[in-house]
Amino acid sequence: MNYPTQPGMPVDESTRSRDLGQLKILAIFHFIWAALSLLGIGFLFLHYYMMRTMMPAMMAPAMANQPVGAPQINQGQIMSIMMVFYAVAGGFMVLVGLLNGISGFFLQARKNRTFSLVVAGLDCLMIPLGTILGAFTLVVLLRQSVAAAYDEAAGRVP
Secondary structure: OOOOOOOOOOOOHHHHHHHHHHHHHHHHHHHHHHHHHHHHHHHHHHHHHHHHHHHHHHHHHHHHOOOOOOOOOOHHHHHHHHHHHHHHHHHHHHHHHHHHHHHHHHHHHOOOHHHHHHHHHHHOOOOOHHHHHHHHHHHHHOOHHHHHHHHHHHOOOO
């Protein structure tokens, strides 16, 4: 592999075309990851609906067998705790989807490399698929030849 090791070194055409191809693939996978994150919100709504409809039937035996003097199980309190969970998880899914979609557009245009690096670092926290996407994004974006391609796209050619 003929990757330049110093900034300002010339990049041959095969390295440039390989980098651009990998950036294109990464952009597509960022769009897919964004779509999957937003699709997860649908599953979150489905889970909420199932919990809301099945909770009374599931809790009826537990409420009937409570010992005298024990604290009463309150279905409303459990659902309010679950609502906080749903709100946090839904907000996180929207944020991940939005950030990855924006990063996909930036990868296509070869702009805002630092933003895509930060999103890749956050993606690494989402095991296992996000970790794979984040690691590959970091590997590609940290190459000097890719940094040179971003500089060239921004008009900062040395």
